[in-house]
Amino acid sequence: MPDIAGNDMKLPPAEDFEAYLHRNENKDLLRFITCGSVDDGKSTLIGRLLYDSRQLFDDQLSALEKDSTHSGSVSDGGLDFSLLVDGLAAEREQGITIDVAYRFFATDKRKFIVADTPGHEQYTRNMATGASTADLAVLLIDARKGVLEQTRRHSFIVSLMGIRDVVLAINKMDLVDFDQKVFDTIVADYRQFAQGLGIRHVTAIPMSARNGDNITGASENTPWYKGEALLPFLETVRIERPEDSLGLRFPVQWVNRPNLDFRGYSGTIAAGLVRKGDTVTVLPGGRTSQVTSIVTQDGELEVAGAGEAVTLTLAHEIDVSRGSVIASGAVPVVAEQAAAHILWMAPEPMLPGRFYELRLHSQSAGVQISEIKHKINVNSLEKLAAKRLELNELGVCNLTLDRPLVFDPYSQNRMMGGFIIVDRLTNATVGCGTLDFALRRDANVHWQQLEVDKQQRAAIKGQKPAMLWFTGLSGAGKSTVASLVEKKLFSLGRHAYVLDGDNIRHGLSRDLGFTDEDRVENIRRAAEAARLFVDAGMIVLVSFISPFRSERQMARGLVAPGEFVEVYVSTPQSECEKRDPKGLYAKARAGDLPHFTGLDSKYEPPENAEIVLDTCAKDPETLSNEVIAYLREQGII
Structure with a gap:
């Protein structure tokens, strides 16, 4: 079968795939991505690489010819190489990449795994x-368009993810008559931008992925270009990996107990080597032991290295569980606060103070973004003040975790320093990031152990401690019912106190407004104050609109199971607006009260509240009695 240039092309036989892999198993592996703006030719480039390096079987070529004819995307009747990579129906219909498409291929010198990544801004997370x-990025630029905003955004993400080697593929040079001045101008423009990103090497190559210029060999159309073609460069480039100089990093994924006589710790080695007899440290506890065996499905090993899935056994019975890290050499960082770069990937903004879940290899921890130090303009690299991060925005932030996290800075070890952020309610991935360094501000701050505990304080009051969280729209009747409950508890000789939203804003939260960010911080402060009341053995009645489920879930997590009671004061907005005891709805309707809950700021009603109070069907006195009855049933009073 002839190739695009009309030359005869000998196709590989349809061999067994396992034999194909075995033939290449001892070769060095290079992982790289193609990235850039929409329609720069990323999928076409990968397809061309597969085609010219003779990685396609007869049936794949036949399907490509058929699909190219039907797609109509190539006007001269040639092959549409992007169809080899764009697998989703929506991708083929629109001529774009949506998902990340991975392809494996090999030459005589090296194995490759290439990820074709999407160019559209809304698929930045992919x-x-x-x-x-990836170890290297092939960043495509349309020679007609030059450096675009998405080019800069992808370059920044490449840098953020620790990639220091970039191939600047100036594609579609045939559409600018292979003009060297166009090429030189784009390269100079990009290098000026890339200087501030920490990208170590930029190798610029003029090419036409469609026609094969400078893909596998030098093109006659660019006699002025003296460098290597793309494939020969990829075959010989050497990548420095900082983690190679670290000691052992072994995150434990599973405690392996097939029987009473065996306890092993299973996972994949993230960095370094481990040998039988090595002395290792288990973190975060800091206990040391010796490796007694390295077990695999195929038998025991004397030594294992990065990327291998093994089970380790230790000489001592020490506390090791999922999320622990077995290490040697310079031990990783253990901290509850850290600085990080974050790429936000959700339509809903990231709000400082809100609780999310951070996942790092087999570890997970509750996390708050305690401070956004600045966000970064991807075009100018300017540092901008910010109170939130929106979709696809990048920021430098301080993180506060609810438990110690074991990590290496991402610049030293990508496996041990890269994390994702998950919404605790929906379990959706909303962000990703890289850990920069630990914050030592909590190193000298410790919990003071007191002689009298919560249970003793509550027992002397004849009650159990509890946090009753009254939530509902403004005007629903939260404060009215909470005040009546407090009065009844007082008459019963119980110790209770109402934390009212309005009262808190006269003191503890007097510096906060009513934006989503300030609402999150307001509830955080109120919840921390309420926790102190619970620790004092009291029944605290918290009366706040508290519009977001996430913050109410955060408050629940501050106290022991059974101590948090969510009370949903359920009143329709129309009824609240009729009552309008403080005239707030009228002000909001007149535009004098922005960010008002229920009008231009959303309220998320509870889904599984312990108590639901219908203020339209019953009077406040009856509702307060229902709350008291619940407290009796639960043994709180």
Whole structure:
């Protein structure tokens, strides 16, 4: 079968795939991504690489010819190489890449795994996914368009994900008559931008992925270009991996107990080597032991290295569980606060103070973004003040965790320093990031152990401690019912106190407004104050609109199971607006009260509240009696 240039092309036989892999198993592996703006030719480039390096079987070529004819995307009747990579129906219909498409191929010199990543801004999260495991980036630029905003955004993400080697593929040079001045101008423009990103090497190559210029060999159309073609460069480039100089990093994924006589710790080695007899440290506890065996499905090993899935056994019975890290050499960082770069990937903004879940290899921890130090303009690299991060925005932030996290800075070890952020309610991935360094501000701050505990304080009051969280729209009747409950508890000789939203804003939260960010911080402060009341053995009645489920879930997590009671004061907005005891709805309707809950700021009603109070069907006195009855049933009073 002839190739695009009309030359005869000998196709590989349809061999067994396992034999194909075995033939290449001892070769060095290079992982790289293709990235850039929409329609720059990323999928076409990968398809061309597969075609010219003779990686396609007869049936694949036949399907490509058929699909190219039907797609009509190539006007001269040639092959549409992008169809080899764009697998989703929506991708083929629109001529774009949506998902990350991975392809494996090999030459006589090296094996490759290439990730074709999407160019559209709304799929930036997919591009970050592809970059997170890559050693090198092939960044495509349309020679007609030059450096675009998405080019800069992808370059920044490439840098953020620790990639320091970039191939600047100036594609579609045939459409600018292979003009060297166009090429030189784009290269100079990009290098000026890339200087501030920490990208170590930029190798610029003029090419036409469609026609094969400078893909596998030098093109006659660019006699002025003296460098290597793309494939020969990829075959010989050497990548420095900082983690190679670290000691052992072994995150434990599973405690392996097949029987009473065996306890092993299973996982994949993230960095370094482990040998039988090595002395290792288990973190975060800091206990040391010796490796007694390295077990695999195929038998025991004397030594194992990065990327291998093994089970380790230790000489001592020490506390090791999922999320622990077995290490040697310079031990990783253990901290509850850290500085990080974050790429936000959700339509809903990231709000400082809100609780999310951070996942790092087999570890997970509750996390708050305690401070956004600045966000970064991807075009100018300017540092901008910010109170939130929106979709696809990048920021430098301080993180506060609810438990110690074991990590290496991402610049030293990508496996031990890259994380994702998950919404605790929906379990959706909303962000990703890289850990920069630990914050030592909590190193000298410790919990003071007191002689009298919560249970003793509550027992002397004849009650159990509890946090009753009254939530509902403004005007629903929260404060009215909470005040009546407090009065009844007082008459019963119980110790209770109402934390009212309005009262808190006269003191503890007097510096906060009513934006989503300030609402999150307001509830955080109120919840921390309420926790102190619970620790004092009291029944605290918290009366706040508290519009977001996430913050109410955060408050629940501050106290022991059974101590948090969510009370949903359920009143329709129309009824609240009729009552309008403080005239707030009228002001909001007149435009004098922005960010008002229920009008221009959303309220998320509870889904599984312990108590639901219908203020339209019953009077406040009856509702307060229902709360008291619940407290009796639960043994709180």
